[in-house]
Amino acid sequence: MTMPLSEAGLAVEQHWRELASRRRLYTAGSLFFLFIALSGSLWFANDSNAGKFFDRLPHVFDFVDQLIPRDGLEVWRAMFDLPSPYADGSLKFDYPEGRMYLFGSFYLPEYVYKMLETINIALVSTLIGFAFGFLLCFLAASNLVTQRWLRFFVRRFLEILRAFPEIVIAGFFLAILSMGAIPAIIAVSLHTIGALGKLFFEVVENADMKADEGLRAVGGNWPERVWFGIVPQVMPNFLSYGLLRLEINVRASTIIGAVGGGGIGEALRLSISRNHEAKTIAIIILLFCTIVAVDQFSAWLRKRLVGEQAFAFGRGD
């Protein structure tokens, strides 16, 4: 049983109906647009792929099947460079080949060594990126630098470093320095400078300026104001962002490695493309464990540094 509405009530009702129907129209319109874009994209992706999705789908399971080694112990042999009973002189079972002898008969297995190389690439790049991001961020902060042009220049510089594809920097230095880890370090470091510099100057801009005011009142010069007034408050956040970046850089240096930067990425690419199942599984396990360990360690340390304060979780590029 509905009550009859007054004229004002009817006007409100009608207005509400109009708004609701317009809203519905917008939602339907955007969903329709999204649907068209998605179908078009899927058709295009399938059309330009080397294998068609439905043709290849059964082969995906074949490939998964191929990835299962002959016996489970093969994976351990591949990971720790132990001789395989199936050795037939081919690359597939040459596990002891890559041993890195440190002293006497003590050796580092090949993939463990390559994993260490990748971790070191990530660590060195993070340190370099942290150092330069630290130096540049104060020049980009609006509460510390009054010269507009300087801020503008530093911010654009950081933006370019961040947006420039890492792979191009890596490729350029690979052409000059030939294969190896140094091009990967340069590429990842440059990107890290841009990414961390941006996050850092945002932290600096949110800093409490009272300490800075006090220092200015007693006649502190610019470096003193920054070092004693700002740095102590922002350092925990800086370190926390640096650790977050380390997680990202472990992944990034693996990828750069796969395209010629050395380390575990290259080993993985080669073993997958050559169908060496035991080696592939061994590398994937190593990589997985390393990434989990680095993530856990960094999360634990970040929690100690900045408490429960949540960080916008992203890849932070």
Added chain:
Amino acid sequence: MTTLSLTDMQAISERHPDVFAGSWRKTLTGWAVGLGLVAYLAFAWWFFAAGAVLAGGNWGIAGTYLADWVSYEVRPQIDFKDDRLDISYPRFSAYRADRHPHWLSFERPATTAAAAPANKASASHVTAFIGSNDSIEVTPAQVLVRRGGETLDVAVVRRVSVVASGPLPSWATQKKPGEKITVDFGFAGSAQIDADDVNIRHRFFGWENFFFDGHSPYWGKSTGEVMSLIASDERIDSKMSNAALAWDNIVNNSEWQHGDVWIKMLQTIVMAFVGTLFASLLAFPLAFLAARNITQNRLVNQVAKRFFDFLRSVDMLIWALFFTRAFGPGPIAGISAIFFTDTGTFGKLYSEALENIDDKQREGMRSVGASPASVQRYGVVPQVLPVLISQSLYFWESNTRSATIIGAVGAGGIGLKLWEAMRTNSDWENVAYMVLLILIVVFIFDNISTALRQRLIGNKASH
């Protein structure tokens, strides 16, 4: 107000040294951390053999590669024959025996013992103008190089020797007497005078043949001429109109491969778009299972969360390599890789957002007797949806970048094309072109995603 004199200050600091000295533990920790870092960097220097690698690098060529990004060279070669000179160009150059750059002038020989091959033009006297004061003049037995008022006169005995009259100026080098002489014109180029031929490299700013390559009838014409040709009714090619021909020539430009580059760029965009969209769609329902406060079953929460961690920790590279082998190279592999990695990332993000919701709205829904589905739909979703969509949009933009990189291992898109252009070491201008395209696309998407996010959740979107 009391003020302290300097002596007072000193007296106070002497009386309470512990207050002013600062904690020795802190000082010590500072030094230990600093020394540790220096030691680690020294170790890394040794570990990567950085000194040897950097010293062994081919730094001389770095300048040329960088110059190639924004400039190009025209490289005519002049061969010495008995009584004439033969002019030729590299195989893929737009210049040919019947088409020469305007800065190269020559006289045809009156009579020759033998005719030049079809791909070469014969001449008796060639002059290449490199700059206003710089030029190279070649005759069958003599080369005259002028640079900034100085002149180098070189006598050439064919197949035997190259001898300069007088001492060499600072811009010319010769390793051994009688051997080849290299002349440097700075950025404008260089020339190499050999006993068999003279190789000239003249460098210009800009991208050569960006619109039309040497095979196109529009090559070498000014914008006005091209426009009037397109507007005219007389067909160059009887099969299609002039405008269609121009478009066809641009898309199929053999040096810049515009058509292919655009398709590959579109693949990269599609990979990021579809991968991110599918990942959000799958992660959304799964996140409800993973959120402690929504699904009250600990086991289900843990299983869902570990599943997300697994997808995320198996790196995007591993997924990309895996799917490239499984589906064949192309965007489907890239879509799958982004989909798998980001389902994990989104699942984690979404379930964290769900765990942080305000419980009052759900309570309200429950208290009026709504069904469990309605409780979620009206009590939970309106609170989190803007945040979730905003996170997905942020990743959409960042995935456009990731899609470029995983493309290089074969997962489709512009990555592989970029990588191949770099491996040849001679197509740096194409690399610059593709980088520019990527930067433009990322810039546009960044702006779209920021604008949409700002509309959804206000100014918090600035992350």
